[in-house]
Amino acid sequence: MAEFSTSTKDVGEVSVIYLQGYLDAHTAPALENTFSNLVEKGKYQTVVNFKELAYISSAGLGVFMAFIEKMRENNGDIKLSSMNDKVFNIFDLLGFPLLYEIYKTEDEAINKYIESKNLEK
Amino acid sequence: MSDLDNIKAKRNLTALVEFSRIINSSLDLEFILNNVLLTCMGKFFVTKGLIALKINGIIIPKSSKGFTNDIINNFPQIESSEKLFEDNSFKNFLASNNIAVVDKISSPQECLGIVCLGEKLNKTSFTEDDTEFLRTILNISASAIQNSIMLDELKRVNRALDRRVHRLNSLFELSKEFGMFSESAKVARLLVYSVIGQFLVSKFAVILFNGEHPNILESKFDVSELKNLIGKYNFNEIENSVPKNEVEEKFPLLQKLGVELIVPMQMQSETKGLILLGKRVNNHNYTETDIEFIYSVGCLAIISLENQRLFKEALDKQKLEEELEIARGIQKNLLPREIPKYSNYEIAALNISSQHVGGDYYDIISLDEKNFCIAIGDVSGKGVPAALLMANIQAFLRIICKHGMDLSEATGIINDLITSNTSDGKFITFFWGMLNDESPTLQYVNAGHNPPLLIRNKKIQKLELGGIILGVMKTFMPYVTETIGLEKDDIIILFTDGVTEAKNINDEEFSDERLERLSVKYSKLSAEEILSNIKNEVQSFTKGALQSDDITMLIIKVL
Numbered sequence: 001m002a003e004f005s006t007s008t009k010d011v012g013e014v015s016v017i018y019l020q021g022y023l024d025a026h027t028a029p030a031l032e033n034t035f036s037n038l039v040e041k042g043k044y045q046t047v048v049n050f051k052e053l054a055y056i057s058s059a060g061l062g063v064f065m066a067f068i069e070k071m072r073e074n075n076g077d078i079k080l081s082s083m084n085d086k087v088f089n090i091f092d093l094l095g096f097p098l099l100y101e102i103y104k105t106e107d108e109a110i111n112k113y114i115e116s117k118n119l120e121k
Numbered sequence: 122m123s124d125l126d127n128i129k130a131k132r133n134l135t136a137l138v139e140f141s142r143i144i145n146s147s148l149d150l151e152f153i154l155n156n157v158l159l160t161c162m163g164k165f166f167v168t169k170g171l172i173a174l175k176i177n178g179i180i181i182p183k184s185s186k187g188f189t190n191d192i193i194n195n196f197p198q199i200e201s202s203e204k205l206f207e208d209n210s211f212k213n214f215l216a217s218n219n220i221a222v223v224d225k226i227s228s229p230q231e232c233l234g235i236v237c238l239g240e241k242l243n244k245t246s247f248t249e250d251d252t253e254f255l256r257t258i259l260n261i262s263a264s265a266i267q268n269s270i271m272l273d274e275l276k277r278v279n280r281a282l283d284r285r286v287h288r289l290n291s292l293f294e295l296s297k298e299f300g301m302f303s304e305s306a307k308v309a310r311l312l313v314y315s316v317i318g319q320f321l322v323s324k325f326a327v328i329l330f331n332g333e334h335p336n337i338l339e340s341k342f343d344v345s346e347l348k349n350l351i352g353k354y355n356f357n358e359i360e361n362s363v364p365k366n367e368v369e370e371k372f373p374l375l376q377k378l379g380v381e382l383i384v385p386m387q388m389q390s391e392t393k394g395l396i397l398l399g400k401r402v403n404n405h406n407y408t409e410t411d412i413e414f415i416y417s418v419g420c421l422a423i424i425s426l427e428n429q430r431l432f433k434e435a436l437d438k439q440k441l442e443e444e445l446e447i448a449r450g451i452q453k454n455l456l457p458r459e460i461p462k463y464s465n466y467e468i469a470a471l472n473i474s475s476q477h478v479g480g481d482y483y484d485i486i487s488l489d490e491k492n493f494c495i496a497i498g499d500v501s502g503k504g505v506p507a508a509l510l511m512a513n514i515q516a517f518l519r520i521i522c523k524h525g526m527d528l529s530e531a532t533g534i535i536n537d538l539i540t541s542n543t544s545d546g547k548f549i550t551f552f553w554g555m556l557n558d559e560s561p562t563l564q565y566v567n568a569g570h571n572p573p574l575l576i577r578n579k580k581i582q583k584l585e586l587g588g589i590i591l592g593v594m595k596t597f598m599p600y601v602t603e604t605i606g607l608e609k610d611d612i613i614i615l616f617t618d619g620v621t622e623a624k625n626i627n628d629e630e631f632s633d634e635r636l637e638r639l640s641v642k643y644s645k646l647s648a649e650e651i652l653s654n655i656k657n658e659v660q661s662f663t664k665g666a667l668q669s670d671d672i673t674m675l676i677i678k679v680l
Contacts, residue, residue, distance in 0.1 A: 062316070
């Protein structure tokens with residue numbers, strides 16, 4: 001069975017989710033739980049780090065669609081970072097780059113939150 | 122040729138070589154077109170330039186300088202490059218934009234597109250040399266343009282192919298997953314995630330029609346609104362996918378809710394559910410292949426959902442079967458295993474339980490040396506509840522018999538006990554009597570049971586006296602008893618409605634008349650023989666039909 005795990009880390013007000021392994025139909029519920037937990041805690045500013053993710057399927061992509069509105073309604077976002085080429089290609093193929101911010105590194109993504117916060121001030 | 126001309130020609134040549142080198146070193150169409158335009162504009166001192174290429178037979182502006190977006194967007198649609206200069210809209214375009222020169226870009230095989238250049242800055246007209254030079258530039262660039270168009274096309278095809286491969290992969294993966302999941306909620310969620318991930322959708326719903334009411338498994342639309350609308354439309358009659366324009370036309374209220382696409386989930390071309398989708402977040406429309414993909418995913422999911430439902434049904438049925446088996450066991454154990462022998466009576470009994478296990482009951486209980494009790498009853502309902510109620514009445518009966526009570530009083534007590542022990546309208550039709558083995562007499566009470574027949578000299582007397590059926594209300598009027606002195610060769614036939622209401626294949630009942638006629642006909646035979654004859658008559662009458670109720674008979678012959 002394909003293995004998949006997530007872990008989260010808080011960087012200031014931003015929650016970083018690390019994905020590892022294969023995110024497919026079977027493992028999608030795990031990521032769903034991770035997002036649900038963050039929503040419950042009122043943590044809407046998220047960065048998903050794909051560095052250790054080997055594969056993502058449509059069902060996996062669906063999880064991002066399922067939560068993006070919730071996050072954005074609450075002044076948050078799901079920003080994506082550190083994808084390998086194969087994973088990025090799938091996101092690109094389906095047109096995700098138009099809707100999601102995708103960064104080369106986790107730090108860039110986190111900084112975006114900090115920048116926009118500074119702008120508000 | 123003057124020196125000046127010479128130098129000019131040399132410079133032109135050098136420029137052309139450089140141009141050719143740059144153009145041919147790239148496969149980036151934008152870069153190439155940009156370079157062609159800039160070179161022309163620089164060479165001829167022109168402020169406006171435009172290159173339009175033939176794509177799928179239509180000439181479309183691909184690169185331009187000095188034109189407003191408006192003008193580019195309103196570039197005339199020209200389908201044939203042969204009749205380019207006869208096209209009025211194109212002529213208008215040339216005139217209104219002061220285009221000085223138009224030339225075709227042609228490969229050896231075909232026309233690739235056109236170049237339009239505006240007036241020279243110094244308002245002089247294009248010389249022959251100029252047009253010659255332009256021709257050369259375009260000839261040089263033609264092959265580079267053609268190559269890069271082909272590369273673009275190749276990339277596009279590749280990407281389309283990638284997308285299809287991805288979809289096939291998704292389908293494959295889902296079919297695997299759907300086979301593994303057991304909860305319908307999980308299957309629905311998986312279905313939804315795959316679709317919204319694939320098409321960038323944020324609003325969706327999945328509706329199933331597997332029960333009496335449509336079941337909303339997942340919804341990001343307003344659920345209460347959606348429930349309302351389900352009542353308004355006949356959703357389960359949707360047989361084909363309903364695209365945006367038809368949603369608007371046929372389901373305007375759904376469209377208001379944000380539904381842009383309805384895809385049925387079908388099994389054996391029967392609609393078992395629906396997928397409702399809102400608009401794609403990237404504002405693209407759903408193409409036919411998109412809808413096809415969603416339909417395929419939906420069909421995969423519905424098979425999984427249906428399988429679960431059938432599995433559950435099978436489980437329930439199995440449970441019911443087990444319950445019936447228990448009921449049959451209880452019933453069997455309640456009936457007398459063997460019939461006691463008496464000096465003045467011959468007794469024969471029969472009980473055939475039906476498929477569904479009814480609540481028939483009969484009993485023969487010895488009271489003392491001289492007296493014994495016979496009883497027959499039919500408990501309403503079937504299965505375990507009926508069997509338990511039957512066990513109840515048997516227990517009461519045995520206890521009461523031990524106490525040697527008066528028949529009428531005892532029946533009253535049994536009725537009270539049964540009434541307080543039953544709910545939801547259960548009742549028992551019941552007949553019982555006491556027989557004396559010394560000087561044959563029968564004392565009986567009939568509590569709403571099919572009246573047993575007493576046959577004497579081919580005449581029938583119905584044993585009807587008694588009171589209301591057991592279990593309906595507390596005894597408020599004492600049950601009436603009747604005592605009959607019995608004579609030799611008297612026959613008493615006790616039976617349940619399973620006998621008289623047994624149906625043949627034409628749905629006709631065996632009937633009381635038929636039973637009475639046969640009872641008289643066979644009254645000279647022994648109890649055992651009468652029983653087997655009537656049983657055979659019933660069985661040949663009902664041949665081919667299903668037995669729907671228990672059949673019970675008790676036959677007593679006075680010796």
